[in-house]
Amino acid sequence: MKIRTKFITAPKKHLFTNILFCSDCGKGMWYRSNRKGYICGNYARHGKKACSSHSIKEDLLKDTILTDIKMLVNEIFQEEYVKQLEAQTKKSKQNLQKQLDKIEKQVNLIKGQKRKYINMLAEEIITQKEYREIVDANNIEIKELVKKKTDLLTAMESEQTVDNIDLLKQEHLKFLNINELTPKGLHRLINRIEVKADGTPIIHYRFSAPKIK
Secondary structure (H helix, E strand, O other): OOOOOOOOOOOOOOOOOOOEEEOOOOOEEEEEOOOOEEEEHHHHHHHHHOOOOOOEEHHHHHHHHHHHHHHHHHHHOOHHHHHHHHHHHHHHHHHHHHHHHHHHHHHHHHHHHHHHHHHHHHOOOOOHHHHHHHHHHHHHHHHHHHHHHHHHHHHHHHHHOOOOHHHHHHHHHHHHOOOOOOHHHHHHHEEEEEEOOOOOEEEEEOOOOOOOO
16 A cells, blocks of 8 residues: 655745745745745645745735835935934944043053052062052953943944945945845845734844934
8 A cells, every 4th residue: 555645845945035934933934936925834834733824925025125225215315314314423423432532541540550550569568469460450451441442443433334424325325226136135135024924024124224313
C-alpha cells in the first residue's frame, strides 16, 4: 500500500522575502503567484490549524511604500517644517556642546588633581602605593569621560547632516524619484513589515521625519 505524501511548495525568494512577516505567528510570508501576493508561511505549510492566511497583494505593498516615501519628501520641502527642523537641530547641538564642555572641565580637573598628587608623593605626604591607587582610579574616570565625549561627538556629527537644508533636500530627492522598488532598496528603507489578519500592513521604516512640535 502506497502512502501518499503531501508536498508543500517551498517559498521562492521574491521582492519582500525576509522583510514581510505575519503579525500573529511571526512566520515569514510566502509569495504565491496565483494570488499575486503573499500569505503566512505557517498557513501555507499547515493550513488554518496553524494560522490564518494574512494575505496581501504585492502591488498594494509597493504602492503603499512609494506613497509613504513621497509624502515624507514633500513634508521635508515645506518651509515651516524646514524652519522648525533647523531650530530643533540648533537647540540639540547647543545641548550637546554644553555636555562636551562639562566633560572637558571634568577631565582638566582630574589632570590637575594628578599633578597635585605627584607633588604630595614628592613631599612624602602620601606613599607610592597610595599614589598608584589614586592615579589608577583617576585613569579609569578619565577613560569613561573620554568614551562619553566620543559618543557626544558622534551625536554632534549626526546633527550636522541637517545643517545644510539644500543638501538634505538633495538626499531626499533620491527617494522622490523612486518608481520601482528593488530588494536592495527595500532593505535600505525598511526594517520589517508585519501583516495583520485583515491584510493591513504595518511598515517599520528605517527613516522617519523628526517630530516637530
